Amino acid sequence: MPERPFTLAVIVGSTREGRFAPVVANWFTGHAGRRADVVTDVIDLDEIRPYELRYGSEEMTAYAKRVGAADAFVVITPEYNHSFPAPLKHAVDLLHEEWQAKPVGFVSYGGISGGLRAVEQLRLVFAELHATTVRETVSFPMAGRLFDDEGRLREPLDADQAATALLDQLAWWAQALREAREARPYGG
Structure with a gap:
């Protein structure tokens, strides 16, 4: 009997004007969408606007519900000054x-x-x-050179293999941890 699909929240971590994040997010969600074991929910921080979220607001409640409903996450992040974007940190820290x-x-x-x-x-x-x-990740050095004007990878083989490995690991952990949470709530 096949296991039920897991819900994968894809967090798009950049909110900068002119950001490249949607290109990477579209490529990844397209790859994930070809799998029968995953249902994706794209949480774009440019739409969520984490700095505007206030505890008790409808927007905050909706954001918390989407994160809470996920069985696993993929964070799509650029590197800004050897680190990740501040809005991403804020969005993570809200919950x-x-x-x-x-x-x-x-x-x-x-x-x-x-x-x-x-x-x-x-x-x-x-x-x-x-x-x-x-452990597995997908990484795009000099990303602007790797994608064409339509958002397609110029040479997708290595990235496709990396995405498959990442999703395989997430699927295992998502199923195992969901079963564990259902059997006994996490007490951390």
């Missing part, structure tokens, strides 16, 4: 229990490092929230 006992993966982009320095710092943040980060 706590909603992240607990759930797996987190990363798709990063940037200059020569491909955003990996941002990912390393995010791993520390999510560990503090009792989330489990997976």
Whole structure:
């Protein structure tokens, strides 16, 4: 009997004007959408506007429900000045229990490092929230050169393989941790 699909929240972490994040997010969600074991929910921080969220507001409640309903996360992040964007940190810090006992993966982009320095710092943040980060990542160094004007990868093979590995790990962790949370609520 096949397992029920897991809900993957894809967090689009950049809110800068002229951002490249939608190109990467569209590529990744297209890849994830070809899988039968995953249902994606794209949470674009440019639409959520985390600095405007206030506790008790409808917008905050809706954001918390979407994060809480996810079984796993992929954070799409650029690297700005050897780190990740401030609105992403704020959006993560607004919640706590909603992240607990759930797996987190990363798709990063940037200059020569491909955003990996941002990912390393995010791993520390999510560990503090009792989330489990997976090892596999997708990284796009010099990302603007890798995609054409239509948002397609010029040479997709390596990135497709990396995305498959990331999603395979997330699927395992998402199913295992969902079963564990259903059997016994996480007490972190």
